[in-house]
Amino acid sequence: MTTAMTTSPQSATLARREAVATLLSRRSNLLVVTGLGSPSYDLHAAGDRDDNYYLWGAMGGAALVALGLAQAQPAKTVMALTGDGEALMGLGGLASIAIAKPLNLVVVVIDNQHFGETGMQASHTGLGIDLAAIAAAAGFAEARTLWTMEEVGKLAETLNAPAQGPRLYVIKVEPNNPPRSLPPRDAVHVKNRLRAHLGFPVR
Secondary structure (H helix, E strand, C coil): CCEEECCCCCCCCECHHHHHHHHCCCCCCCEEEECCCHHHHHHHHHCCCCCEEECCCCCCCHHHHHHHHHHHCCCCCEEEEEEHHHHHHCHHHHHHHHHHCCCCEEEEEEECCEECCCCCEECHHHHCCCHHHHHHHHCCCEEEEECCHHHHHHHHHHCCCCCCCCEEEEEEECCCCCCCCCCCCCHHHHHHHHHHHCCCCCC
């Protein structure tokens, strides 16, 4: 059964870098695909690894790239770490993920309710659009909005747990842009080191 749990405090108070570091504190062998911009900086700041797959472009495509990786690696848990702007651009991807029903895919949206890459304009999630409710309506096995570090810590403990289908979590963070922590920009290098990590030949 799909569950959607949302709340509506006045404003988010979580620091995004702390939230992402907490989220990944028990990462184990989780594969992580990041969306354009800040989510990639957040993941890199938490620690650059061979099983990080940074997307420098492909706006709106992080969740679908993660879906493909999850389908190709069913024995591993795959996370798409994205932002509210990219998630809004790729809403159709949530429908595709719900239909595909991967048991090993987690979508995490770092939601500052602003378009951070284009000038911090207010995004739709700050105007009432509930991404967790949309995912639940599409058929995700679990979809929730997190407002506290305690909730993020509890999620970190269950990322690799067996699931009944795809999961989506929205983490509400403060609307600011920390200093950029830039991951490798060579797409071939990023691809090849992930292939090597998974035991495939480098091309």
